[in-house]
Amino acid sequence: MAKTDAPRSAILGGGPIGLEAALYARALNLHATLYERGRAGEHLYRWGHVRLFSPFSMNATPLGRATIQAEKADHPFPGENEYLTGRQHVTAYLEPLVRTSLLRGVVKTDTQVLQVGRRGFLKEEGPGDSKRAQQPFRLLLREAKKPERTEEADVVLDCTGTYGQHRWLGDGGIPAAGELAGEQQIAYGLDDILGERRSAYAGKNVLIIGSGYSAATSACNLVSLAESDPGTWVVWLVRGPATQPLKRIACDPLRERDRLAMRANNLATRAEGNIEFHNQTVIESIETAGPGFRVHTRSGGKPRIWEVERLIANVGYSPDTGLYRELQVHECYASLGPMNLAAALLKHAGGDCLSIPSQGAETLRNPEPGFFILGAKSYGRNSRFLLRTGFEQVRDVFKLITGKADLDLYKKR
Numbered sequence: 001m002a003k004t005d006a007p008r009s010a011i012l013g014g015g016p017i018g019l020e021a022a023l024y025a026r027a028l029n030l031h032a033t034l035y036e037r038g039r040a041g042e043h044l045y046r047w048g049h050v051r052l053f054s055p056f057s058m059n060a061t062p063l064g065r066a067t068i069q070a071e072k073a074d075h076p077f078p079g080e081n082e083y084l085t086g087r088q089h090v091t092a093y094l095e096p097l098v099r100t101s102l103l104r105g106v107v108k109t110d111t112q113v114l115q116v117g118r119r120g121f122l123k124e125e126g127p128g129d130s131k132r133a134q135q136p137f138r139l140l141l142r143e144a145k146k147p148e149r150t151e152e153a154d155v156v157l158d159c160t161g162t163y164g165q166h167r168w169l170g171d172g173g174i175p176a177a178g179e180l181a182g183e184q185q186i187a188y189g190l191d192d193i194l195g196e197r198r199s200a201y202a203g204k205n206v207l208i209i210g211s212g213y214s215a216a217t218s219a220c221n222l223v224s225l226a227e228s229d230p231g232t233w234v235v236w237l238v239r240g241p242a243t244q245p246l247k248r249i250a251c252d253p254l255r256e257r258d259r260l261a262m263r264a265n266n267l268a269t270r271a272e273g274n275i276e277f278h279n280q281t282v283i284e285s286i287e288t289a290g291p292g293f294r295v296h297t298r299s300g301g302k303p304r305i306w307e308v309e310r311l312i313a314n315v316g317y318s319p320d321t322g323l324y325r326e327l328q329v330h331e332c333y334a335s336l337g338p339m340n341l342a343a344a345l346l347k348h349a350g351g352d353c354l355s356i357p358s359q360g361a362e363t364l365r366n367p368e369p370g371f372f373i374l375g376a377k378s379y380g381r382n383s384r385f386l387l388r389t390g391f392e393q394v395r396d397v398f399k400l401i402t403g404k405a406d407l408d409l410y411k412k413r
Contacts, residue, residue: 006030007370007401010139010153012113012323014040016089017375017390018159019097019107020061024394026102027063027409028402033153035141037112040098041090043163047190048087050217053257055081059387060093063409068096083256114140114148116156116371117326127328133369155401158324159375159390162317163189169209169283169313177285185288187312190214193221200310203231207295207306209283210314211238211245212383213257216264218312219245219275223267226274234275235306236268237297241280244269286311319377328367337380338366338373345382356384358392361399372397 007030011021014036025032039045052059057080068075078084078092098107119135126132136152166188170176179186191197202225208218219236226232238245244265252258268277281299292309319336321329332342344359364372374393379385391410399407 007154008136008152009033009155009157009401010035010113010137010151011157011159012116013158013160013375013377014038014107014109015043015159015161015375016041016059016094016387017161017394018157019094019103020064020391021157021159021374021394021397022103022106023063023067023097023100024398024409026106027067028398030401032106033151034103034107035111035113035139036107036109039109040107041086041094043161044086044090044094046086046163048085048090049192049195050190051083051085051256052089053083053213053254054386054388055083056089056092057081059084059089061391061410064093064097067100067102068093071100072096110144112142113160113323114142115322115326116140116158116324118368119152123326123328127367132328137370155370156372157397158371158373158377160320160323161376162319162380163376165318165320166313167316167318169286169315171282171284176283178288179286182286182288182293182311185293185311186286187310188314190217190314191312193218193225198225201225201232202229204309205233205292205307206235206310206312207293207308208234208236208312208314209238210312210316211240211242212314212316213246213260214316215312215314216246216260218314219267220260220263223273223275230274232274235308236275236277237281237283237299238277238279239282243279245277245279316381316383319373319380324368324371327371329371329373330367332380335380335382337378337382338364340365341373341378342380342382345379356389358389358396361396361405364393364397364400372400 009025009032011018011034014034018034022032022034056078117138119138121132136154137156139151142148168175169179193201206222208215222234245268246261246264248261267273267275278299281297283297285296287294293311295306297304330339332339335342341359341363344363348356375390376385395408395410399405
């Protein structure tokens, strides 16, 4: 890219991919600042009770391991084939990484990037003009109890993920009538049902909506809760016609994923335990009724109402595209991911995430020079993202930033 020899990199988001990008930059002796609105690994903390589908060997890099061991040779890494929870991964890998000398002073926590623009240019100005690329980015920042301020950078890597941006329950993807009013009472994330949130669900009638692995996790945990507290009752609704909520992957190499799919499907179809499953169900409206909800649906084409005390909406997540609304980013009209990458991923439609290779450095380019979207956010609404893929993106994007096509800090160290 046509920038200075030592560009200033701003990295948005302190999850596994953002921290890896900051580490890669510092290992190359490039200036980098990482901005995280919460704690490092914030999203992993939020669903930290859940076990990752992929083993530790897929969720750490040679660069990260070497950096940690350079300062603490006896650091006890988990086993290569060990499956960690989100919080365990933060403790075993991300937190030690943040404490290394390479990242000391780089990671700015409790600092939210509100929006990114380009000095002297509006969104519609100078498309394809080299003068636009010569101007730095402007980042509007907010910290607790401090006035908002701006900082500048030559390169911006958006690694903010999608977990903080839930999707909606209504037909067509819009909020169901009444959902906006009840949003604060609905659980859109992965609640720790068997741990710190146990008392909120024990003995309650609970409605789960969603057909993915998050909904399956909630359903399985609620059934486990019902075994010790039989007053707990679960209704699980999905939009599609399938008689099983999850499609199992033949000979799935990720055993934790397959174990979850198998158990969830058994619970949904065998009518055992305190759970009932209903497909072909569309949410029409939601009323908050005291501490609970009255949910109006069409199930199998017929109107039906469920009155419940808890509502879990595990309907997926969507990227926050408002962050770069003043930049010239070409988005996929279907997934909301960057267009070049989204188009490349179409070749693998229907394939498992393990079978999708890195799509190469060029797929990470945007019309906006020096702005890159990495990590889960780069897949938009496509949920088949792996941390391993994000690490490959970090490697590839620094090939573009440095202009060194053979650069690879992950080679055997």
